[in-house]
Amino acid sequence: MNRIQKLNALKTIQYNCKEDELSQLEVSGIECIRQDIILFQDVSFKLHTGDLLQIDGVNGSGKSSLLRLLAGLMQPNAGEIIWQGKEISRCRYEYQQEIIYIGHLNGVKDALTALENLRVMVALAGSKPDIPLSNALDQVELAGMDTIPLSRMSAGQKRRVALARLFVTKAAIWLLDEPFTSLDASGKLVIERLIAEHCARGGIIIFATHQPMEIENCSIMHIHLGKK
Amino acid sequence: MLKQFHRLVSPKYFYNLAVLLTPWFSWLTALLMIAGLYGGLVFAPADYQQGESFRIIYVHVPSAWMSLFIYIVMAVAGGVGLIWHIKIADVLAKSCAPVGASFTFLALATGSLWGKPMWGTWWVWDARLTSELILLFLYLGYMALQSAFEDRRVAARASAILALVGLVNIPIIHYSVEWWSTLHQGATVSKIDAPSIHIDMLIPLLIMALAFKAYFVTIVLLRSRTEILEYECHSTWVSELLNKVESKT
Amino acid sequence: MYSYWNVFRVIFLRDIILASRYRAELANPLIFFIMVIVLFPFAFGSDPELLRRVTAGMIWITALLASSLSLEGIFRSDYDDGSAEQMVLSGCPLTLLVAAKITAHWCLTGLPLIIIAMLTAYLLSLSTQALQALFLTLLLGTPVLSLIGAIAVALTVGLRSGGMLLSLIILPLYMPTLIFSMLAVENAMVDLPVDAELYFLSGMLALSVTLAPIATAYSLRIRMS
Numbered sequence: 001m002n003r004i005q006k007l008n009a010l011k012t013i014q015y016n017c018k019e020d021e022l023s024q025l026e027v028s029g030i031e032c033i034r035q036d037i038i039l040f041q042d043v044s045f046k047l048h049t050g051d052l053l054q055i056d057g058v059n060g061s062g063k064s065s066l067l068r069l070l071a072g073l074m075q076p077n078a079g080e081i082i083w084q085g086k087e088i089s090r091c092r093y094e095y096q097q098e099i100i101y102i103g104h105l106n107g108v109k110d111a112l113t114a115l116e117n118l119r120v121m122v123a124l125a126g127s128k129p130d131i132p133l134s135n136a137l138d139q140v141e142l143a144g145m146d147t148i149p150l151s152r153m154s155a156g157q158k159r160r161v162a163l164a165r166l167f168v169t170k171a172a173i174w175l176l177d178e179p180f181t182s183l184d185a186s187g188k189l190v191i192e193r194l195i196a197e198h199c200a201r202g203g204i205i206i207f208a209t210h211q212p213m214e215i216e217n218c219s220i221m222h223i224h225l226g227k228k
Numbered sequence: 229m230l231k232q233f234h235r236l237v238s239p240k241y242f243y244n245l246a247v248l249l250t251p252w253f254s255w256l257t258a259l260l261m262i263a264g265l266y267g268g269l270v271f272a273p274a275d276y277q278q279g280e281s282f283r284i285i286y287v288h289v290p291s292a293w294m295s296l297f298i299y300i301v302m303a304v305a306g307g308v309g310l311i312w313h314i315k316i317a318d319v320l321a322k323s324c325a326p327v328g329a330s331f332t333f334l335a336l337a338t339g340s341l342w343g344k345p346m347w348g349t350w351w352v353w354d355a356r357l358t359s360e361l362i363l364l365f366l367y368l369g370y371m372a373l374q375s376a377f378e379d380r381r382v383a384a385r386a387s388a389i390l391a392l393v394g395l396v397n398i399p400i401i402h403y404s405v406e407w408w409s410t411l412h413q414g415a416t417v418s419k420i421d422a423p424s425i426h427i428d429m430l431i432p433l434l435i436m437a438l439a440f441k442a443y444f445v446t447i448v449l450l451r452s453r454t455e456i457l458e459y460e461c462h463s464t465w466v467s468e469l470l471n472k473v474e475s476k477t
Numbered sequence: 478m479y480s481y482w483n484v485f486r487v488i489f490l491r492d493i494i495l496a497s498r499y500r501a502e503l504a505n506p507l508i509f510f511i512m513v514i515v516l517f518p519f520a521f522g523s524d525p526e527l528l529r530r531v532t533a534g535m536i537w538i539t540a541l542l543a544s545s546l547s548l549e550g551i552f553r554s555d556y557d558d559g560s561a562e563q564m565v566l567s568g569c570p571l572t573l574l575v576a577a578k579i580t581a582h583w584c585l586t587g588l589p590l591i592i593i594a595m596l597t598a599y600l601l602s603l604s605t606q607a608l609q610a611l612f613l614t615l616l617l618g619t620p621v622l623s624l625i626g627a628i629a630v631a632l633t634v635g636l637r638s639g640g641m642l643l644s645l646i647i648l649p650l651y652m653p654t655l656i657f658s659m660l661a662v663e664n665a666m667v668d669l670p671v672d673a674e675l676y677f678l679s680g681m682l683a684l685s686v687t688l689a690p691i692a693t694a695y696s697l698r699i700r701m702s
Contacts (some may be wrong), residue, residue: 360653362649364651365645365648369642370646372642373632373633373646376636376642381698385695385699386632386699386700389632389699390628390632392626392652393628393650393692397650400653401652401653404656405656408656408660411660
């Protein structure tokens with residue numbers, strides 16, 4: 001018992017000093033039970049810098065739940081999620097500064113303008129934006145729409161405002177749940193380019209989508225949930 | 229020590245322990261209840277002021293004690309479940325609530341029954357009765373919240389927070405109600421648990437209090453057994469258990 | 478980097494701006510308040526002497542109901558559009574964000590409610606001492622209501638039985654505030670000192686300011702999971 005603990009302690013130290021070489025995000029044996037139904041069991045994977053992971057699975061197989069677990073919104077019923085050698089619930093705020101989670105819901109306010117929404121997002125992320133906020137809107141092809149409240153925008157445009165966060169906040173890990181819903185072809189292209197850039201920078205992206213994806217210069221890893 | 233504790237809080241071990249302990253506590257409850265009731269209803273002398281009707285204290289006072297005691301147990305168990313993620317604590321907290329609410333209701337009902345001959349009315353805004361009523365509301369709120377969630381784990385955690393908030397509030401509620409009642413109507417004849425109680429009356433009262441405690445433990449063990457089985461319905465030991473039961477019948 | 482104060486200010490202003498875009502909704506609790514006050518004379522008769530005795534009580538009870546009805550709005554829209562998720566996942570302490578939201582909510586509903594309540598009490602010819610006491614109790618008491626209520630809202634937001642369940646949970650917790658406030662006003666009406674009750678209310682305010690945002694943050698995190 002004691003020896004194992006010591007070994008574990010040694011391992012942790014190694015993780016801390018050589019974090020670049022070891023995996024950034026390690027998921028081991030996680031299980032998710034919702035309302036007495038087992039969604040998935042014993043899911044394990046390791047991600048290193050520059051990795052792109054797609055979560056596959058039919059409806060109801062727990063894709064969104066896995067992303068929510070990875071974001072730390074839910075706790076797994078068993079197993080653990082380790083980021084840079086630490087359980088994510090043990091370093092919540094450090095970890096949360098390193099992730100962007102974009103779920104089914106956009107997390108934007110209809111009554112606010114695009115610019116105001118971005119300002120709130122930046123404040124919540126707790127970091128200074130890399131580029132001016134209106135530039136980010138240009139990037140998602142919403143130039144000139146800064147001062148229009150979101151209630152007057154289409155679903156696709158709202159999704160673009162939500163995705164504009166990827167430009168303004170710095171985070172190593174992106175967790176995207178169906179990022180392409182209600183986006184048109186050009187919107188999809190913008191996001192695909194962004195994903196490729198982020199991977200090239202050494203970021204980690206995990207996303208769930210039904211659509212088959214091809215991204216240049218990036219190999220996509222897959223994980224399959226539910227029965228095959 | 230720690231190892232033993234971990235074994236104790238494993239659902240399977242706790243379930244077996246509960247199965248083992250339930251009959252013992254049921255018998256203990258029956259014994260104490262008979263002794264206490266005999267002592268209270270037959271053996272103890274009648275009160276010189278209140279006559280025979282004072283005997284209702286043998287139900288009223290222990291259930292009033294239990295109502296608060298169970299709330300504290302429930303909130304502490306909820307807190308333990310919240311902090312250390314111990315399933316058994318969640319299960320215990322959930323099983324406590326209906327028992328506690330029943331005792332609170334019993335205390336209210338007996339208090340009201342006692343009030344009719346004493347005060348000439350079913351209900352007076354006496355401080356103790358009023359705080360007991362608010363306690364009942366707290367229990368009802370807890371149970372309503374517990375049943376509003378579909379996921380067990382979320383339900384357990386959310387209601388644990390409510391129980392803890394209630395626990396912080398209980399002393400405040402108690403003193404505010406006490407203050408309010410003394411200012412409004414002066415001291416009422418709260419002979420119901422006066423300090424100067426005769427020893428012959430006190431002993432049955434204490435036996436009844438123990439009987440209620442034993443009853444509480446029995447019921448909580450029974451309820452938590454069911455809860456554990458539902459909670460753990462995916463685990464292998466539960467399916468083994470079910471197979472065993474099925475093969476027997 | 479960034480300062481916590483800055484984050485607090487952004488969230489606070491966000492809620493104020495949002496409310497200003499839905500100005501009509503802002504008035505609803507106040508209209509509700511006045512309407513309920515008008516109901517009392519219909520129930521009790523218009524005897525001025527009797528009404529004067531119960532004025533403070535009906536104002537407080539109505540304020541209690543108005544507050545518990547308006548409370549759901551603290552997290553409701555954030556829950557529906559996913560902003561609450563983003564707050565829970567923010568790199569800043571959730572307690573801080575929640576505190577900003579509660580403050581904004583009190584400024585938007587509590588403050589106007591106090592003004593309307595004082596106006597009503599004045600029109601119903603409450604004595605000066607009683608008015609003073611009523612004002613102080615409302616000033617100390619309504620933040621307590623918002624703070625305690627926020628915990629319950631965070632727990633019940635988005636549930637099927639939301640609104641009713643919320644009232645069921647918070648009304649027992651509101652009782653001490655109501656009791657101390659009413660005792661203070663009653664004492665003031667007969668020229669007795671009100672210090673003790675006000676100290677109690679201040680104590681409760683201090684307790685809820687320190688503990689309620691933490692409990693609310695915790696609750697919201699649980700609700701999101």
